[in-house]
Amino acid sequence: MKKLLFLVVFVFLFPALLKGQVLRVESIEKIAEFYDINDMVVGFYDVTMSGDYIFGTDYQSIYRSNVKNLNQWEKISLPILRIGDFITTANGCVVIASGRGTYLTPDSGKTWIMNEKHGPFAMLPLSDGSFLAGGGWYDLLRVRTDISPNITDEKLWEQIVDSSRYWGQNTISFLYRTSTGRIIAYLMGLNRQKEGVWVSDDEGKNWRRPTPNLPEIDLDYLFRSVAENKYNLLAVSDLQLYISSDGESWGHYQNPATDHLLFSSVIYSPSLGWLLGGEKLLWSWDLQNWTDLNFNYGVYSMIEINGEYLLSTGDGIYLLKADVQTDVPILSSPTDFSLSQNYPNPFNPTTKIKYSVPKKSFVNITVYDILGREIITLVNEEKTPGNYEVEFDGGNLSNGIYLYRMQSGEFSEIKKLILLK
Structure with a gap:
């Protein structure tokens, strides 16, 4: 791994409104660079945390760093063809879905267990330590890691949904669990009438496709990232932003600051507000007023680490340190009608x-x-x-x-x- 480090230190206030919240950016520090076989800088398309370790992937390789020393990263050698999804279960297992099967580590990357049979497109951790695995073979499985992390044991891979019952030859490409426990799946495939958003309120056992669903013209644009606060969920797809109050009914999110821009990641923190990453890095406290943070390296993914924000970009890995200050005691984000x-x-x-x-x-x-x-x-x-x-x-x-x-x-x-x- 080649490494070029520099620190941009500045203090600047970005106003959300004329009066109200402002974002105070303390610094944006470039902490690492990674190169592909053509000596081109690559970024992490997905990141996850387990204990004191953070894992990142560029779809071909896995990197690991201790959160106490984010300037040092190590590459983990695994025979991975292409990574489809990347999660951490409730009991701390890191799971990688790839074109050559599913990999799991119960000890933050020291040892890895591989199941060659299954290579899901999308995974979702459940509260008991198990996880849902969907796509690839079309069915939806529940995988137990709470009783044993040995994913080579096929008895731990329980089919909970027969795809023919719901979505035929369509496949799950994205899974998300809301704060209320509702599970959202995004499906795509050969059956146009069953593509789009599906929801489950019983841990994935039964599903329904809300009507109306997404406009047909949008069905080719996959959900990439979802974040939520107390009132709203904001979803990022390939070419569009969507907003929902319940995870079931979705509509286009339209705002002059975000229209005609491409985004790949969204994150929400009660202390920081909303960050949208993609062509630009935008910040909002209230989903109404957006501020361009003038960070133009192209953000692939984001994750919060102890109140700071790891930004994976086309120019390397950055660490954003910021806080929100309130000029007046009136919140700019309404809490009631x-x-x-x-x-x-x-x-x-x-x-x-x-x-x-x-x-x-x-x-x-x-x-x-x-x-x-x-x-x-x-x-x-x-x-x-x-x-x-x-x-x-x-x-x-x-x-x-x-x-x-x-x-x-x-x-x-x-x-x-x-x-x-």
């Missing part, structure tokens, strides 16, 4: 109405006269999380008291406004 009093009030002839949406929701704001007759609908569409403002023009109305109501799901609130010309 709210409808503010219009301002100015009384008004002539225009006034502004502010409102907040904590999760992806359909929002309606309508103005009525004092008798309850509808005057105009100001908002009637799906909104992503954030703080919004809409203007109401009463130029063609008579003086008097009017009402405006905001509805979104179970939330409903009415306020008065006064037109005084």
Whole structure:
């Protein structure tokens, strides 16, 4: 391994809003470089942690480092053809799915066990130490490592889903488990009607394909990465970002800062907010306002290590040290639905109405006269999380008291406004 280290040290504040949270970047340190057989710099397409060790893969090789000394990496020699997925189970086993089978280490890389029969495309750790393995052979298996890590024992590979029951010759390409326990699978294959997002609420035993699903034009773009906070899940695919409040119903995430850019990884931390990595490295506290961190090396994957962030890029491995500072005690990310009093009030002839949406929701704001007759609908569409403002023009109305109501799901609130010309 060739190694070229340098440290970029600076302190800069990136504002999320005019008032609210700002990202304070302390440093971005380049900690390692890895080269392929053509002497080209390669980055990690996937990373995972087990105990004090972090593992990275460039799809062909495995590298390992102790989190206490990230400047030192060692290459692990395994006869791997191509790596499909890379996970750490709840009991600390690192599992690698490759074109030549599945590898497992129960001791942070000291010894490896190989099963030549199975080479899944996607894996997902479960809370008991076992993991789900899907793709490659089309069925979904549960693999036990809690009673024995010897994955050569076929008795530990339990088929829990017969693919013909659900998705035919389609195969699982991505698995994710939400904080509520719902499992999300992304399928692709020969049966177009069964491609897209599937969900399970019982550890993968039973599945359903939500309707409506992703638009057909999007079915060729695989999910690559998913992250979530209390209200939303954000998914990265090959050419699109998607947002969901429950992991079942997904829609396009649209934002001027992210549109027309390619991303490969997303990560969320309650203390840092959202990081989107790809063509650019973007930061957001509220999924509404994004800041370009001016890091243009192309981010493949990211992982949080003790409050710091390992960035794998086309220029090597970087370590990002940052924190979020609050200029004012008001959070820029709304935690509840709210409808503010219009301002100015009384008004002539225009006034502004502010409102907040904590999760992806359909929002309606309508103005009525004092008798309850509808005057105009100001908002009637799906909104992503954030703080919004809409203007109401009463130029063609008579003086008097009017009402405006905001509805979104179970939330409903009415306020008065006064037109005084």
